[in-house]
Amino acid sequence: MSLLHFAIISPLILAIFIPMLHKYFHKIHTGWFLLPLPALLFFYFMSYFPETAHGESITETLPWIPSLGIDFAARIDGLGLLFALLITGIGALVVLYSIFYLSKEKEKLNQFYVYLLLFMGAMLGVVLSDNLIVLYSFWELTSFSSFLLIGYWNHRERSRYGAQKSMLITVFGGLSMLGGILLLYLMTGTFSISEIIGMAGEITGHQFFIPALICFLLGAFTKSAQFPFHIWLPDAMEAPTPVSAYLHSATMVKAGIYLVARLTPVFAVSGLWVWLVAGIGILTLFWGSFSAVKHNDLKGILAYSTISQLGMIMSMLGVGGIALHYGNVEDGFYTVAITAAVFHLINHATFKGSLFMVVGIVDHETGTRDIRKLGGLMTLMPITFTLAAIGAFSMAGLPPFNGFLSKEMFFTGMLRAREIGLFNFETLGFLFPIVAWVASVFTFLYSMILVFKTFTGKYQPEKLEKKPHEAPVGMLIPPVILVSLVVIIGLFPNIIETLIESVMGAILPSLLAEGHEFHVHISHWHGFDSPELWMTAGVIIAGILLYRNLPRWSGIYNRMPERFSLNRFYDTGLEKTQLGAMRFTGLYMNGFIRTYLVYIFTFMIFILGTTMVYKNAFKLDTSNVANIHYFEVVLAAIIAISSITILFSKSRLTSIILLGAVGYTVSLFFVIFRAPDLALTQLVIETVSVALFLLCFYHLPKLGKNEERMGFKLGNLLVSIGVGAIVTLIALSAHSNKEFDSISEYYVENTYKKAGGENMVNVILVDFRGFDTLFEIAVLGIAALGIFAMIKLRMTRGKEQG
Amino acid sequence: MEILMAFLIGILFMSATYLMLSKSLLRIIVGTGLLSHGAHLLILTMGGLKRGAAPLLGQHAEAYADPLPQALILTAIVISFGVTAFFLVLAYRAYQELGTDNMDRMRGKEGNE
Numbered sequence: 001m002s003l004l005h006f007a008i009i010s011p012l013i014l015a016i017f018i019p020m021l022h023k024y025f026h027k028i029h030t031g032w033f034l035l036p037l038p039a040l041l042f043f044y045f046m047s048y049f050p051e052t053a054h055g056e057s058i059t060e061t062l063p064w065i066p067s068l069g070i071d072f073a074a075r076i077d078g079l080g081l082l083f084a085l086l087i088t089g090i091g092a093l094v095v096l097y098s099i100f101y102l103s104k105e106k107e108k109l110n111q112f113y114v115y116l117l118l119f120m121g122a123m124l125g126v127v128l129s130d131n132l133i134v135l136y137s138f139w140e141l142t143s144f145s146s147f148l149l150i151g152y153w154n155h156r157e158r159s160r161y162g163a164q165k166s167m168l169i170t171v172f173g174g175l176s177m178l179g180g181i182l183l184l185y186l187m188t189g190t191f192s193i194s195e196i197i198g199m200a201g202e203i204t205g206h207q208f209f210i211p212a213l214i215c216f217l218l219g220a221f222t223k224s225a226q227f228p229f230h231i232w233l234p235d236a237m238e239a240p241t242p243v244s245a246y247l248h249s250a251t252m253v254k255a256g257i258y259l260v261a262r263l264t265p266v267f268a269v270s271g272l273w274v275w276l277v278a279g280i281g282i283l284t285l286f287w288g289s290f291s292a293v294k295h296n297d298l299k300g301i302l303a304y305s306t307i308s309q310l311g312m313i314m315s316m317l318g319v320g321g322i323a324l325h326y327g328n329v330e331d332g333f334y335t336v337a338i339t340a341a342v343f344h345l346i347n348h349a350t351f352k353g354s355l356f357m358v359v360g361i362v363d364h365e366t367g368t369r370d371i372r373k374l375g376g377l378m379t380l381m382p383i384t385f386t387l388a389a390i391g392a393f394s395m396a397g398l399p400p401f402n403g404f405l406s407k408e409m410f411f412t413g414m415l416r417a418r419e420i421g422l423f424n425f426e427t428l429g430f431l432f433p434i435v436a437w438v439a440s441v442f443t444f445l446y447s448m449i450l451v452f453k454t455f456t457g458k459y460q461p462e463k464l465e466k467k468p469h470e471a472p473v474g475m476l477i478p479p480v481i482l483v484s485l486v487v488i489i490g491l492f493p494n495i496i497e498t499l500i501e502s503v504m505g506a507i508l509p510s511l512l513a514e515g516h517e518f519h520v521h522i523s524h525w526h527g528f529d530s531p532e533l534w535m536t537a538g539v540i541i542a543g544i545l546l547y548r549n550l551p552r553w554s555g556i557y558n559r560m561p562e563r564f565s566l567n568r569f570y571d572t573g574l575e576k577t578q579l580g581a582m583r584f585t586g587l588y589m590n591g592f593i594r595t596y597l598v599y600i601f602t603f604m605i606f607i608l609g610t611t612m613v614y615k616n617a618f619k620l621d622t623s624n625v626a627n628i629h630y631f632e633v634v635l636a637a638i639i640a641i642s643s644i645t646i647l648f649s650k651s652r653l654t655s656i657i658l659l660g661a662v663g664y665t666v667s668l669f670f671v672i673f674r675a676p677d678l679a680l681t682q683l684v685i686e687t688v689s690v691a692l693f694l695l696c697f698y699h700l701p702k703l704g705k706n707e708e709r710m711g712f713k714l715g716n717l718l719v720s721i722g723v724g725a726i727v728t729l730i731a732l733s734a735h736s737n738k739e740f741d742s743i744s745e746y747y748v749e750n751t752y753k754k755a756g757g758e759n760m761v762n763v764i765l766v767d768f769r770g771f772d773t774l775f776e777i778a779v780l781g782i783a784a785l786g787i788f789a790m791i792k793l794r795m796t797r798g799k800e801q802g
Numbered sequence: 803m804e805i806l807m808a809f810l811i812g813i814l815f816m817s818a819t820y821l822m823l824s825k826s827l828l829r830i831i832v833g834t835g836l837l838s839h840g841a842h843l844l845i846l847t848m849g850g851l852k853r854g855a856a857p858l859l860g861q862h863a864e865a866y867a868d869p870l871p872q873a874l875i876l877t878a879i880v881i882s883f884g885v886t887a888f889f890l891v892l893a894y895r896a897y898q899e900l901g902t903d904n905m906d907r908m909r910g911k912e913g914n915e
Contacts, residue, residue, distance in 0.1 A: 593905050594823050601819060626803040626851040636810045643817040643836055652828055659832050662814075666839050673846060674856040674867040678875055685883045689835065692890045696828065699894055716823040724816025727844070731808040734848060742850070744868045751869075752859050760857035760869035765876060776877050783884035787891045 002060040004074045007044055008128055010037060011121035015114045022110035030109040031099035038091035038120065045076075045084045052078045053498045055505040059130060059194070069191055075130035078502030082342070083127035083251075083258055086349050090250045091120050093478035097357055098242035100474040101364060112152060112240070119145035123251050127258055132181040132191045139177065139223075142252050143170040149247060150239040162235035165570070169232045173222025177259075180215030183208040184266075197265045197509065204269055213267050216259065217276055224256025226314060227284040230307045231566050237299040241360030244299060249306050249352040257310065257345065260317050261507050268321030278318025278417070282435050284311025289442035293449065294557040298359040298369040301446055302352070305395065308443060309348045312436075316341035316410060319417045319432070323508060335504065337413030342503045344406035346496065347394065347489065351403060354482035355391040355450070358384055361475055362454060367465030371449070376459030381470050385455045387479045394486045396447035396543070397440060397536060401490040404536070411436065411532040437535055444543030449550075598719055605722040612729065621736035632672060638665045652697055660690040677761045807847040814840030827893045827903040831886065838882040842875045 014037055022030045051058060057077035064072045076084070095116070102109060122145055125138030143166075151163030181191070187203045188196050203209055220226075225233040236248050247253070260277055267273040288308025295301045320338030361384050362377070363369045378385045390401060397407030414436045418429040461467070470476075489496060546553070588599075612618060642658040642665070649655045663686030670679035747760055747768065757763040765773050814836055821833030849871030855863030857872065897903050 594825070597823055620805075622805070624850075625805060626853065628803045628806060632803060633806070636806055639839075640810055640813045643814055646832060646836070647817055647820055652826075655829065655832050659835050662836060662839055666843060669843065670846075673851060674854065675846070675872045675875075676856050676858075678846075678872055678879070681876055681879050685879055689883060689886055692887055693828075693831075696831075696890050696894050699897065711825075713823070716820055719823065720816045720819035723819040724812040724814075727815045727840070728808045728812030731811060731844060731847065732805065735804050735808070742868055742870065744866075744870050747869050748857075748859075748866055758859035760859070760866070761872045761876065764869055764873040769873065772873075772877050776880050779881050780884045783888045786888050790891055790895050 001062055002074070004058070004060045004076065004128075005062050005072065007041055008074060008124045009121055010041065011117040011124070015117035015121070018113050018117065019110045022113075029099050029104050030113050031095055031102070034095050034113050034117065035092065035099070037117075038088045038095060041124075042085065042088040042092060045081060045088060048076050048081055049499075052076060052081050053502050055502060057194075057506075064134070070133045071131055072134050073130035073192060074128050075194065076128060077506040078499070078504070079258070079261055079506035080128050082346070082499060082503050083254070084124060086254070086346075087120060087123045087127070087251050090246060090349060090353050090482075093353070093481060094242045094246040097245070097360070097475055097478040098240070100472050101242055101360055102240065112149075115145050115148040115152070116243070116246075119149065119247065119252070123255070126255055130193050132184065132193060132196075135193075136174070136178050136181055139219075139255065140171070140174050142255060143167065143174055143223075146170070146236070146247050146252055149243045150236045152240055152243070153238070156238065158235075159238040162232070162238040166232040166236045168574075169222050169229055173219040173229065176215045177219025180212045180219065183212035183215065187212070193262060200266045200269070200510070203266075209270070210272065213270060213273055216263055216267070217273070217280075220256035220259040221280060222256070223259070224253050224310050224314065225284075225307050226256070226280050226311060227287050228566050230284060230288065231570055233307055234300055234303040237297075237303050241299070241356060241363065244302075245353050245356030245360070248303070249356055250349040253306060253310055254313075254345065254349070257313050257317065257341075260314065261341070264317065264321050264507050265324070265510055268324050274318050274321050276318070277321065278315045278432070281311045281313070281315030281318055282432060282439075284308065285315060286311075286435050286439040286442075289439045289446065292446040293442055294554070296371050298362065298371060298374075298450065298454065299356075301371075301450055302355055302359060305443070305446060306352060308439065309344070309352065309395070312410060312439075313341050313344055313348065315432070315436075316344065316413050317507075319413050320507075324510065334416065335508065336409060336416065338504055338507055339500060340406055340409035340413050342500050342507075343402075343409060343493075343496075346499075347402040347406050347486070350482045350485045350489070351391040351394040351401075354387055354479040354486065355395070357475070357479040357482070358388045358391065361471040361479075364475070365466065365469060365471055368463070371453040373460060373463040374454045375457035376455070378455040380459075381455075383470060383476055383480075385451075387476075387483050388455065389451050390483045390486055391479075392447040392451045394490065396444040397539065399490075401486050402493065403486075403490075405490065405493050407440065408532045408536065411535050415531060433535075437539065440535075440539045441542045441546065444539050445546050445550075448543065448547050452547075594716075598715070601719050601723055605719070605726050608726050608730065609722075612726075612733065617733045617737075618729065619733055619736040624735075624738065629672075632669075635665050635668055635672070639669075653694075656690060656693045656697060659693070660686060663689070675761075677759070803851050804847055807843065807851070811840050811844050811847065814843070825905050827896065827905060827908075830905070831889055831893060834882075834889070835886060838878070838886075842878055845871050845875050845878070 014034070018030060018033070021033045025033075048058060055078070057075055059073060059075045062072040062074075064070050098112070098116075102112060119142060122138045122141035126135055126142060129135040129138060147163050147167040150166055151159050153159045154163075184196060184203075185191055187206045187208050188199050190196060190199075222229040233248060233253065237244055239248070285308045288304045288306075288311055292301050292304030292308065295304060316337045320335060320341055323334035323338065359369060361381070362374065365381065366374065366377070368374065394401035394403035397403045411433065414433040417432040588595075639662050642661045646655045646658045649658065663682065667679045667682035667686065670676075670682055747764060751757055751760045751763045755763045755767045757767070818833045818835075818837035818840060821829045821836065824830065824833070849868045852865070852867075854865035854867045855861040857866045857869035893903065896908070900908060902908065
């Protein structure tokens with residue numbers, strides 16, 4: 001195990017010790033024990049930067065199940081490193097924030113931090129695994145730990161609902177991703193991502209290529225809350241705010257982005273991939289930003305804004321994937337979308353993380369997150385206001401913050417989508433910049449709502465549960481750090497150029513010749529003749545106009561019928577599925593033994609009958625039959641008549657006596673077919689059985705009075721005739737198809753010679769095949785003990801009836 | 803003879819099935835009794851019904867009846883007797899506790915299934 005492996009699973013190891021630390025050091029907030037780990041990991045991963053910056057990658061392999069080709073292969077390249085830095089960096093800040101956010105006395109801190117560590121380890125595993133099966137395992141672990149964290153306040157009904165919803169949706173995606181992994185394995189014969197990328201060109205035409213592509217996209221879209229799977233994310237806001245900040249804005253929801261970026265070299269050669277990723281992404285961008293405006297809950301707004309920003313990154317990855325078709329990357333004409341995606345990925349993590357923390361502070365200090373109750377907090381919470389304003393302006397794409405830069409690049413990428421001559425982009429590509437622009441207007445709008453409805457306007461102290469004041473320093477440090485990043489990256493974007501270049505090298509490896517690197521230069525100023533500038537200006541103007549007139553047009557949100565919302569669809573779908581399954585089960589599992597017997601017999605008739613037809617097994621061979629004597633016919637007639645008469649007998653006594661008649665006639669058959677031992681046994685046992693039947697009959701006195709004939713049922717009759725017919729047919733067919741003689745010659749010859757007996761049947765029973773007899777004795781013993789126990793043990797005695 | 807027996811066994815199976823599909827527990831047990839008779843006769847028939855002496859060496863006959871199916875049937879008779887006896891006492895106890903031998907009324911209710 002290398003240090004890298006240890007780094008990945010170190011959160012999981014620490015998780016084991018957290019409950020202990022919580023128990024023995026209960027005076028110290030448990031979060032302090034956690035804090036050093038992500039910080040340390042952050043600097044550890046930073047140490048890989050010099051190597052990955054030049055497009056190199058480090059792989060460490062630990063055998064797990066070598067016979068199946070599953071190794072815990074940890075691989076660090078530009079893309080993995082970026083995510084690892086995000087996870088550990090924001091992880092450290094979130095832990096620090098949670099120390100001040102969660103109360104030591106009121107909350108179950110040990111559980112919280114164990115779940116959080118599980119999540120952190122799982123997420124590191126997802127982004128640093130080179131083996132797809134290992135990646136899948138960690139992927140599901142993120143789903144589970146996210147489930148636990150959303151349901152952290154499990155006494156709340158909404159928390160449990162949200163946790164279940166996110167679980168169902170993300171695990172659905174995870175399972176389809178597993179399907180994609182297996183299809184990829186069938187095509188390439190390996191689980192290693194780097195080897196699969198090497199084979200990318202060979203599998204494009206394979207019949208499994210498209211199914212695998214769709215399976216992977218389902219996994220990525222559900223995890224990253226893309227339309228129409230985004231519905232779980234707003235409900236996941238029931239989690240504590242540090243969790244929302246960490247999982248549902250900065251890390252877990254980017255796992256799908258990571259997956260798409262990681263598999264771009266494999267799948268982006270296909271037009272379907274490009275269209276799905278770009279199209280669903282831009283649709284999500286629009287829908288998320290449009291829906292965010294109508295919410296009154298701060299976290300609701302942020303949830304929809306996360307959805308829309310993820311859609312934006314996704315669409316850029318889709319459009320950028322086209323670059324794989326063009327060899328020339330020197331001018332960065334087609335790769336600009338990928339650059340923008342990576343850049344915005346970083347930016348989004350910084351400003352969205354800080355915004356969630358700000359909302360958490362507001363919630364913590366006022367007791368509500370409803371913007372209708374909030375207002376006028378600017379003077380009371382000046383630092384929080386500053387943080388919120390910078391974060392929101394960056395999200396809206398205003399200069400000089402980093403969101404402005406990535407939004408400009410986003411417009412550039414979308415404008416160039418028109419000029420792509422592939423996959424029908426020349427006809428429909430013009431939609432991309434238009435939708436992107438409209439979505440940006442809404443983004444601007446909800447960003448303004450977020451800041452101004454909370455911090456400006458009228459202060460309403462009567463609606464607040466607490467008297468608001470500035471948050472403690474510890475809670476402010478993490479958002480301050482994130483916001484300073486927003487500003488620093490905004491002002492000096494080129495300090496992270498090397499990072500972006502290395503990530504691009506990992507996403508589009510085939511475009512680089514040996515020893516070459518991408519060259520990224522992000523500039524603030526494109527000149528007056530650049531369309532992006534005017535688009536941004538248009539966004540600001542339209543946004544301000546819409547914000548001013550918000551009360552006049554916000555009625556359109558109420559026009560949309562609740563019935564057609566995706567949440568309603570999910571809820572009724574879930575309900576209907578449960579109800580349908582229950583009804584379906586109730587339909588055939590009706591509790592009547594008779595019905596189940598009918599199923600069993602019908603299947604038996606059907607399967608045996610079709611087999612016989614299929615195998616053409618009907619055959620009647622009369623060459624090997626014994627002669628018929630008249631007394632045999634008489635005996636057969638007795639059995640046939642009495643067994644049929646049982647069916648018509650009214651009294652149970654008659655049927656028991658007729659059963660006895662059948663039994664004694666069978667023993668007569670044993671006599672004429674030369675089976676003396678059988679005849680003896682049959683006589684005795686039939687006698688005892690009939691006695692038992694009569695005993696049973698005698699003890700059912702009340703039933704004796706209202707005896708009735710068995711009701712006639714045509715269905716039952718048909719089934720029974722079918723069973724009888726099929727048995728007869730099989731008996732005839734088996735008799736007519738004898739393949740070889742009996743082995744009984746051996747017994748006849750050796751009964752005396754080897755076993756020293758003259759009665760062959762008895763010698764077989766106790767000598768040649770004595771084992772059968774031993775266990776037959778065991779059966780009788782068990783039956784006897786069982787009967788004794790049944791009669792003697794009366795557990796219900798003394799309890800009341802019913 | 804084997805053909806006649808095959809039809810006889812078919813009739814036994816048919817009656818047994820019809821009885822087992824009835825509502826009364828006692829009739830179901832009668833049905834299983836008929837079913838085991840049918841099965842025993844089936845084993846005997848499939849072993850061949852050609853004439854021969856009883857499988858006792860003292861007979862000094864040319865040919866003997868096949869002893870192996872007889873041994874199998876003997877085992878089967880004893881086992882089915884054990885099961886039938888158990889089943890009968892179960893029915894008796896069920897009647898004592900539940901006061902019915904109607905299978906439909908013995909159906910599990912919602913909630914205690």
